[in-house]
Amino acid sequence: MKIEIVFGxxxxxxxxxxxxxxxxxxxxxxxxxxxxxxxxxxIHQPTLGSLVAVSDALNIRPSELLKIFEAELEKINNSE
Incomplete structure (x- = not known):
């Protein structure tokens, strides 16, 4: 699965x-x-700036958003 789909x-x-x-x-x-x-x-990948902006808007750290993304990506990759 494409990383853009997983991030979305x-x-x-x-x-x-x-x-x-x-x-x-x-x-x-x-x-x-x-x-x-x-x-x-x-359809799009986030820029670094938009990743930070979205994280701030959700009141989470950008690193936390990336941890959740990484966990989901790993789960999907392990199931394929």
Missing amino acids: KVLKSLRAEHGVSQEELAYRANLDRTYISMLERG
């Missing part, structure tokens, strides 16, 4: 856990809602 899945899950819409997350992160949508659908 993780981002969507975290956003849902925080009870935040794409629009609200985009506003908090100072990003466009369509960009958040494209990240969640695996």
Whole structure:
């Protein structure tokens, strides 16, 4: 599975856990809602700046977001 898809899945899950819409997350992160949508659908990879912005908007450390991403990626790779 492509890493963009895995990141998107993780981002969507975290956003849902925080009870935040794409629009609200985009506003908090100072990003466009369509960009958040494209990240969640695996169309784009996040830049370092957008990764930090999204993490801040979700009140988590960027390293924590990456740990969750790595764990999900490992789980998927082990199941293939």
